[in-house]
Amino acid sequence: MKRSIIDVPDLTTEELDQLMDTAEDIIARPDDYADACRRKKLATLFFEPSTRTRLSFEAAMYELGGNVLSVTGAGTSSAAKGESVADTAKTVSCYADIIAMRHPKEGAALVAARSASVPVINAGDGGHCHPTQTLADLLTIRREKGRLGSLTVGLCGDLKFGRTVHSLINALSRYEGLRFVLISPEELKVPSYVKNDALKKRGIPYQQTTDLEQVIGDLDILYMTRVQRERFFNEEDYLRLRDSYILTPEKLKKARQDLCVMHPLPRVNEISVAVDEDPRACYFKQVLNGKYMRMALILMLLEAKGGKQA
Amino acid sequence: MNVDSIRDGIVIDHIAAGNGMKLYRLLGLENLEAPVAMITKAVSAKRGRKDIIKIDAEIPVNFDVIGYVDPGATVNIIREGELIEKKRIGMPEKLTNVLFCKNPRCITSCEQEIDHIFRLADREKKEYRCIWCETKAAEL
Numbered sequence: 441m442k443r444s445i446i447d448v449p450d451l452t453t454e455e456l457d458q459l460m461d462t463a464e465d466i467i468a469r470p471d472d473y474a475d476a477c478r479r480k481k482l483a484t485l486f487f488e489p490s491t492r493t494r495l496s497f498e499a500a501m502y503e504l505g506g507n508v509l510s511v512t513g514a515g516t517s518s519a520a521k522g523e524s525v526a527d528t529a530k531t532v533s534c535y536a537d538i539i540a541m542r543h544p545k546e547g548a549a550l551v552a553a554r555s556a557s558v559p560v561i562n563a564g565d566g567g568h569c570h571p572t573q574t575l576a577d578l579l580t581i582r583r584e585k586g587r588l589g590s591l592t593v594g595l596c597g598d599l600k601f602g603r604t605v606h607s608l609i610n611a612l613s614r615y616e617g618l619r620f621v622l623i624s625p626e627e628l629k630v631p632s633y634v635k636n637d638a639l640k641k642r643g644i645p646y647q648q649t650t651d652l653e654q655v656i657g658d659l660d661i662l663y664m665t666r667v668q669r670e671r672f673f674n675e676e677d678y679l680r681l682r683d684s685y686i687l688t689p690e691k692l693k694k695a696r697q698d699l700c701v702m703h704p705l706p707r708v709n710e711i712s713v714a715v716d717e718d719p720r721a722c723y724f725k726q727v728l729n730g731k732y733m734r735m736a737l738i739l740m741l742l743e744a745k746g747g748k749q750a
Numbered sequence: 751m752n753v754d755s756i757r758d759g760i761v762i763d764h765i766a767a768g769n770g771m772k773l774y775r776l777l778g779l780e781n782l783e784a785p786v787a788m789i790t791k792a793v794s795a796k797r798g799r800k801d802i803i804k805i806d807a808e809i810p811v812n813f814d815v816i817g818y819v820d821p822g823a824t825v826n827i828i829r830e831g832e833l834i835e836k837k838r839i840g841m842p843e844k845l846t847n848v849l850f851c852k853n854p855r856c857i858t859s860c861e862q863e864i865d866h867i868f869r870l871a872d873r874e875k876k877e878y879r880c881i882w883c884e885t886k887a888a889e890l
Contacts, residue, residue: 524861525861543857544855545856545860546853546882546883547856547882547883550882551861565857567855633871
């Protein structure tokens with residue numbers, strides 16, 4: 441039966457763990473997966489600028505032995521002629537076995553999934569959801585810390601519009617012993633519905649602060665985010681909030697030696713380039729882990745097998 | 751005050767005082783050719799004051815709208831002057847094209863053909879959210 445992934449709650453905790461296990465197996469035995477999706481086609485429909493997510497999906501499919509059909513930018517597709525998302529999804533279903541879609545409007549991936557006859561993976565719908573980034577984040581945390589529970593996780597920057605943050609809070613809140621520290625300017629705090637649904641209802645402790653330096657020493661994970669220009673209607677607000685938090689080697693002196701610094705990328709200036717040399721910087725590992733998790737997800741949705749399962 | 755009883759139609763009763771006009775508007779009753787009586791602030795043993803709407807016509811009524819505006823309202827179906835059915839509505843799980851998403855980033859803001867669907871997210875708070883973008887429904 442066709443199945444789509446629009447948001448992290450579409451996956452059970454067992455499935456999340458299974459995807460991470462598959463990703464680990466791919467990392468250990470890539471050759472065993474080289475033909476897992478032979479003769480299958482992934483359509484990447486990207487109606488909003490993206491470099492890493494689209495390339496990550498395409499690299500994932502190629503490494504599984506499949507092929508890729510690609511649309512980038514609304515201006516070069518039928519969307520420019522006024523075609524609806526639903527019609528695009530129905531049409532592309534005739535050509536591809538699976539669709540990865542990014543769209544600037546929230547809910548677009550769900551509309552596509554309801555119309556497509558093949559699985560749809562949400563590769564980001566506006567400021568709403570970005571589940572495969574969360575999969576990358578989970579694998580990174582598990583690989584770096586050896587566990588997903590019993591951690592103090594700091595989330596810093598734009599926690600209001602940052603879709604990766606909302607997804608990550610939802611996903612991590614399933615594991616035991618988590619504590620969240622939410623670091624943001626007043627205007628960019630985590631929306632109340634995220635706090636209510638993911639944290640308050642489950643009794644997960646959290647702290648809200650505007651001061652990164654005050655709490656950095658408490659953290660196992662520091663997840664930095666970019667203040668995104670495209671989420672603001674008002675340029676003045678964007679410019680005022682853009683430089684709220686900049687992680688520097690000086691600030692990191694107060695952090696634990698085993699801190700894991702993460703970022704969904706791209707960064708603008710919120711992590712100083714000098715931090716890249718610090719062994720605690722994990723954001724480029726996150727990029728690579730994203731490709732492995734996308735491979736695992738494509739395998740799952742196409743019910744394809746590789747490695748030990750083949 | 752006397753309002754004639756109806757022969758074939760619907761009586762929406764036990765509407766909380768003040769909600770009657772909201773229901774009247776949302777049900778599109780102003781466009782109806784048939785007689786409609788709108789009684790506000792009637793004395794009620796249960797609710798103190800209540801609104802009542804009497805529609806003297808057999809028309810399809812969107813029960814979801816009634817349940818959303820006032821889950822405590824009752825709908826009485828009248829045929830040949832007799833009460834043949836009494837319905838308690840309650841809060842609907844889903845509302846289609848009753849509420850409209852105000853989020854300018856929602857896919858419904860640019861694609862006119864997509865239904866505006868809201869799901870009941872929190873029964874206690876009477877909170878509905880857009881199924882496409884999760885935005886909370888604005889108060890009517």
